[in-house]
Amino acid sequence: MTDTPINVLLFGAGGRMGRHLFRIISSEGHRCLEVEARQDPDVCGALDEHLQQASMVIDFSSPEGTTLLLERLLVRPVPCVIGTTGLSASHQKTIDSLAERVPLICASNFSVGLNLLLSLTAQAAGALAPESFDVEIVEAHHRHKKDAPSGSAQVLVASVQTGRASSAGSASSAGSTRKPDPVLFHGPGMTDGRPTGSIGVAAVRGGDVVGEHTVFFLGDGERIELSHRATDRVIFANGAWRAAIWLLEQRPGRYTMKDVLGL
Numbered sequence: 001m002t003d004t005p006i007n008v009l010l011f012g013a014g015g016r017m018g019r020h021l022f023r024i025i026s027s028e029g030h031r032c033l034e035v036e037a038r039q040d041p042d043v044c045g046a047l048d049e050h051l052q053q054a055s056m057v058i059d060f061s062s063p064e065g066t067t068l069l070l071e072r073l074l075v076r077p078v079p080c081v082i083g084t085t086g087l088s089a090s091h092q093k094t095i096d097s098l099a100e101r102v103p104l105i106c107a108s109n110f111s112v113g114l115n116l117l118l119s120l121t122a123q124a125a126g127a128l129a130p131e132s133f134d135v136e137i138v139e140a141h142h143r144h145k146k147d148a149p150s151g152s153a154q155v156l157v158a159s160v161q162t163g164r165a166s167s168a169g170s171a172s173s174a175g176s177t178r179k180p181d182p183v184l185f186h187g188p189g190m191t192d193g194r195p196t197g198s199i200g201v202a203a204v205r206g207g208d209v210v211g212e213h214t215v216f217f218l219g220d221g222e223r224i225e226l227s228h229r230a231t232d233r234v235i236f237a238n239g240a241w242r243a244a245i246w247l248l249e250q251r252p253g254r255y256t257m258k259d260v261l262g263l
Contacts, residue, residue, distance in 0.1 A: 007032045008244070009054035009078070011047070011069055012061035013254030017083065020237035021058060037065030041150035043156040044068060051076050056244050059084055060156045063091065073102075079247045081240050082106040100255035103247045107257050108151025110239030114213065115257040118159045118230045121215050124224060128217050130181065130197035133224075134162050136216040140204035149185065154215055157183055157199050160215070164197075 008025050012018045013034035022032050033050035040046050043065070051057075051072055057080040059069055061188075066084045067231045070091070073080060079102050087106070095106050109115070125135065137160075139153040161181055182195055186202040194200065201251065210230040217224040230236070239257065 005031060006055040006248075007030050007031045007033055007050075007053045009035065009047075009050045009057045011035050011059040011065060012037055012084070015060055016233055017060040017237055017240070018223075020234050021060070021241060022153060022235055023055045024234075024241050025047050037061035037068075044072075045088060047072050051061065051078060052076050056248065057081070058244055060240075063087055070098065072081070073098055077102040078242075079250075080104040081244045081247065083108075083240055084238070085111060086147040088190060093146065096254060100252060102252050103250040103255060105243045105257065105260070106245060107243070108155055109211070110234070110236045110243060110257060111211075111228070111230055112239060112261060114152060114211075114228045114230070115239075115261055115263060116211065117226055118155060119258070119263050120226055121156055121159040122163035122166070124215075124217055124226065125222040126167035127163075128219070128224070130164060131219045133219045134194065134198070134200070136200040136218060138202045138204065138216070140206075140209045140212040142209050145205060145208050148205065149201045150211070150213070152211070153201055153203070156213060156215055157201060160199050243244070 008030055008072045010018055010021055014034065014036040017229060022034070025032050032052055035043060035046045035050060037043060045070060055078070057078050059066055059074065060083045061082065062084060063086050066082060066087060074097070077098060082104065085108050095104065098104060135151050137156050139150045142148060164181065182198045183202045184194060184198050186200055210233055212229045214225055214227040243257060243260045
């Protein structure tokens with residue numbers, strides 16, 4: 001925790017996450033420079049002005065807003081936490097370029113528990129043979145969430161693939177490669193069976209669900225379920241602020257919440 005007050009550019013300040021972050025940051029004596037991506041009449045001008053004063057940027061805006069922010073950060077690099085979901089391959093490429101100049105974290109979920117779930121999922125996937133255990137990932141969110149499947153569900157898919165690849169690599173000869181596991185996005189009208197080793201993903205939208213993710217490892221005669229349920233969005237804001245403070249002492253590079261948490 002930094003004892004010296006800092007200026008934090010909070011992009012997406014009017015959203016749910018933005019409001020939580022404003023309360024947390026202000027309560028610790030720091031100053032929030034607020035920009036609202038959808039309502040500010042001059043978003044670009046506000047970003048340009050506040051970046052001159054900011055020691056840290058936290059972005060929970062929109063893919064379009066993140067595009068505007070990244071364009072400016074390439075001109076005036078500032079340590080950055082990006083929590084916007086639904087980013088494209090082009091976004092990721094720009095983020096990689098920016099990480100050569102400043103420390104940053106781009107994550108789909110800042111919950112401590114969810115990031116532990118990622119590690120546990122990789123560990124289980126490495127221990128359970130894909131020929132014997134089918135993997136299903138089910139995520140649920142509130143009715144207003146626009147992207148599906150969630151960013152966290154996609155990272156869980158990557159965790160399964162990482163765990164399996166690590167297990168296959170340790171058991172195979174050097175230089176051998178393993179084909180990526182096919183990913184099945186379940187939806188209405190899906191009638192085909194599942195290929196061996198595939199990873200199923202299903203999304204549920206409704207009500208006021210903050211965020212739930214369950215990974216099923218389904219075998220004959222047994223199954224394993226790994227779940228995380230968020231009941232209050234403040235956990236994400238707390239995690240994002242924890243990441244921001246941690247970044248202030250890091251060298252340029254692209255980091256993950258696993259780095260922040262030491263997982």
